[in-house]
Amino acid sequence: MGRFLIYERDLIFIILTYLKGILDLLGKSRYQLSYETRENSAEFLNHIDENQGNQNIDFYHIVQAKKAIDEWFKKQEGTYQIKFIQTLLNDDDTGKNIKVIWYQIGESENATEVFTRLNMGKIPLVNAELVKALFLKSSNFTKEGKAAKHLQQLNIAQEWDVIEKRLQDDAFWYFISNKTTETNRIEFVLSLAARNLDGEGIIDSDKLKVFLQFNRLLSEKSADVVQEWLKIKQCYMTLEEWFNDRALFHVIGYLVSQDVAIDTLFDLSQTSKTKYTFRQSLINLVLKKSFGYQELNALPENWIDEALSTLTYDSGSKRLRSILLLFNIASLLSNPATNARFQFDKYKGDRWDIEHIRSVASEMPVQKEKQKAWLDNVISYISEDASFDIEGKKTEDNSKEQAIKKDAITLMDSTSFDNDQFEAIYMRVISHYDPRGDEDVDNSIGNLTLLDSSTNRSYKNAVFPIKRARIITLDKEATFVPLCTKNAFLKYYSKQVDKMLYWEPRDSQDHQRAMSEIILGFFCGKGVHQ
Incomplete structure (x- = not known):
């Protein structure tokens, strides 16, 4: 449980x-x-x-x-x-082992503070539950008459429920947060609302800081619990507004994924004079986080091409992941006619590797288990693939593939799995599906994409057509595959598609060119100012 x-x-x-x-x-x-x-x-x-x-x-x-x-x-x-x-x-x-504890407090004592003091270190107090108790405490309501107070309490309790339920929606939660283990998500909104409250004398690391801030606020004679609740609700409504705005959803969701704090974005929103300037400020922040530039107006000519050309597999996974994610976000925003949204919940719920589209030929599996898994992928692919010419006759390629399949099955069924035989079959597969296998490895960003770790570990050494078939299968099964990953393996960016089962240098160049154009369009405001 x-x-x-x-x-x-x-x-x-x-x-x-x-x-x-x-x-x-x-x-x-x-x-x-x-x-x-x-x-x-x-x-x-x-x-x-x-x-x-x-x-x-x-x-x-x-x-x-x-x-x-x-x-x-x-x-x-x-x-x-x-x-x-x-x-x-x-x-x-x-x-007699069941006891009821009754603690009588004096008239001048604060019940909330006494409760907190008595239970500190005994039960795991949660900010959200304590703040909730504060906002529903009868003595905090100024309206005369039991019925009027009850109505105010009921209204806050119901609105609290609505906010809590909304935050349980992972699509909403992972848009505003990277944390996967929050048990009481409404505390996120409470922390936002409390960020400008008096925190003097309260240690920042105190787990109950938010509660202590609200307790101090509502203890003041001039405090209006209804108005203070309205401020909390307004914080939530701002998040909801951003979520429902498709452009803001993608830009803010990207920034959050890059560890930009929501309170930073709140402050940016409040200091922006118009919605346009707010969005433009967000674009500048994306530019800073992704490419390190401070201002769009100060960019050198051809900056995007130069920036992408310097990125290689050795640039570091964090940097590459940031750019490839931005490519996906910018691609979705480039078409305002679609309602498609990036699935931040699925993205953050998995681990993502930076993967070569055309595999590194030198990475031949060494361990027997991995060699067998590699052969199994080849056998499955050839079994499902049908290489026929336009007259329906089997092609020469098909004959080669069937011979490879036969030898692979024989090796898999043999009692002694021979490493030399595996290497021979491996080289035949590389020669057939990747004729350029002996060329230098293409580590440019044009040959890189995002791939979930489970798929990547299983197909890391696979040749392009096998990886491509796997991506198509995942897409058919409605498994989350980033848009640009799917587009790359389906060769949507390639200007020439006469060889669908090969990933050639021109495909890598076309992929990188598309990346450059789409990301540049994003920084020019395409899809953001809509």
Whole structure:
């Protein structure tokens, strides 16, 4: 089970619900729970429906707790449920290990600060839950009348739920964050809203800094909890606006992926006089992060061609990954007529390698397992490929391929896997599918692309047509493949496509030329100022 957050009173209530049959036999009943701001939660606890678990964050954690309790009891012996009831309810020695702690505070004491002090180091306090308690505390509402206060509390609680649920959408979350293990994502928005709050005397590394800032703010007599909540909501609404704007989604998503903090972008937005200047500032920031230039207006002539020509496989994966990702972003923005979006959630959920489109011939597999995997890819490709001429007759190429396949199968089936025989077949495959295999390795960026690590590890030494077939299969299966990776293997950038199964120097040059044109178009504002 994953981690979930739930109060002990709710957890015990769910356990008693699970044991309701035994309680009925003993003439016992559960206690009843009611909530000041979430009336539906009480009803849901009484009738837990797993199908409604995604309606809000409370329901989700209740369902997860129920599943964990179900699994735990199923692993116990049959009489354990009765023993458990006795431990909870008996008034003899068996039940004396259950205690209720009651802490009475003075009228002049702050309940929130006392709670924090007492529990520090005892339970894992979470900023979000503590801040939520602050904003829903009755004494923070200025409206007179219980009904009016309750309505304000209910409104904030419902809006909190909406924001939490939205942040659970990975497409939205990975647009604004690179973190994959956040259990309480609304804390991200709270941190944004708190960035300008008074932090004097609060250590930056304090895990509860955000809570302490809001607690100090709402403790002031002049504090208006409704207005302060509105500021938090406005932070979220800004993120939502950026997400829904296709151009901003891609540009900001790219910058976040390059470790530009969201609060930096918020500050940039607030200091920009117009939406146009904000977008232009974002483009300048992309230029700085990707190529190191400060201003678009100060760029030398032919700067993009010169910059790309200096990038090779040895330039470092981080630098290359940054440029190849920008190529994908710029390509998507170059066509404003499409609604296609880059999948930052899929991109950040996997590891991406910088891969040669035309493999490095010298990297012949050495280990037997990798040699067999390489042969298996060749056999599978030849089995699926059909080399026929326009009259439907098998071509000479097909005869060569079938001979390679036959020898590969024979070697795979042999009791002794001979390394010399593998090398002979390997050289025949290279000679057939990559006639230039003995030429120098092309390490230019025109021969490089992004490939997910699992595919790359399996097909790293494969010849171009086998890699190409694998990319086509992934695309057919709707597996995420970056647009420019797919375009390169399908030779969409190549001006001459008479040899679809070979990746030649001209293909690499055309690929790099397209990269130059599309990225230059991006920096000229194509697709961004729309």
